[in-house]
Amino acid sequence: MALRAAILGHLRVPVQTLTQNGRALQSWNLLNLNRSMSSHDDHLDKQEVIDRVVSVVKSFPKVDPAKVTPEVHFQNDLGLDSLDTVEIVMALEEEFKLEIPDKEADKIDSCKLAVEYIANHPMSS
Amino acid sequence: MAASVPARAEILSLFRSLLRTSKNFSDYNIREYAKRRTIDGFHQNKNLSDPSSISSAFSEGKSQLEVAKRQSIVYSLYAPKSKSVMEMPSL
Numbered sequence: 324m325a326l327r328a329a330i331l332g333h334l335r336v337p338v339q340t341l342t343q344n345g346r347a348l349q350s351w352n353l354l355n356l357n358r359s360m361s362s363h364d365d366h367l368d369k370q371e372v373i374d375r376v377v378s379v380v381k382s383f384p385k386v387d388p389a390k391v392t393p394e395v396h397f398q399n400d401l402g403l404d405s406l407d408t409v410e411i412v413m414a415l416e417e418e419f420k421l422e423i424p425d426k427e428a429d430k431i432d433s434c435k436l437a438v439e440y441i442a443n444h445p446m447s448s
Numbered sequence: 449m450a451a452s453v454p455a456r457a458e459i460l461s462l463f464r465s466l467l468r469t470s471k472n473f474s475d476y477n478i479r480e481y482a483k484r485r486t487i488d489g490f491h492q493n494k495n496l497s498d499p500s501s502i503s504s505a506f507s508e509g510k511s512q513l514e515v516a517k518r519q520s521i522v523y524s525l526y527a528p529k530s531k532s533v534m535e536m537p538s539l
Contacts, residue, residue: 406490409460413467425461 372419372442376434379418383411396433408432419447453499454506462509463490469513472520476532482516 373393381388386401397403397411412428415421419441423431431437441447454462463486470482493505 404494405456405460406463406487406494409464410467410487413464425457425464428464429457429460 369442373438376438379414394435466513469516474524474527476535
């Protein structure tokens with residue numbers, strides 16, 4: 324009898340842990356879902372946007388990293404042309420997982436405007 | 449009949465479309481080549497002043513865009529099964 328009880332007890336253990344694990348996993352998923360849906364509300368921090376924009380611009384091969392400031396103008400201050408500006412805006416799109424329409428992208432010609440656009444964009448991440 | 453000279457905004461839009469299309473290639477090498485070729489091609493021709501050579505370069509770019517769009521779809525059917533070593537994050 325004692326042996327039987329021990330075996331039964333032993334058999335039950337994995338079943339119980341499995342269901343517990345399943346439940347824990349489910350609620351964890353729910354938690355995550357809620358968090359990802361609420362992430363639209365808490366917007367990207369402006370300072371974080373500035374830092375990431377500056378680091379993208381600095382890593383552009385034709386740019387002298389020492390000259391890059393959050394206010395820098397791509398063509399007047401960095402000596403880039405319109406093609407380079409398009410490339411930088413594309414790199415920013417990639418960094419913030421955005422797709423900027425042509426009309427808007429043509430207007431972005433400085434770090435300042437880029438930061439403004441990205442910080443106000445609801446989908447930037 | 450010569451085609452009219454494309455506007456600056458049209459050229460930049462073609463440049464942007466080519467760069468966007470080049471991102472769609474599934475193979476690392478083709479993706480990087482398409483991007484490099486686009487950037488080099490536009491920089492090479494940025495000092496063109498003759499209207500006919502500008503419009504012929506523009507129409508060549510447009511036909512290349514069609515090729516890139518088509519090929520990115522065709523190549524996606526034969527996408528490489530593993531990533532290139534260049535795409536590994538921590539190497």
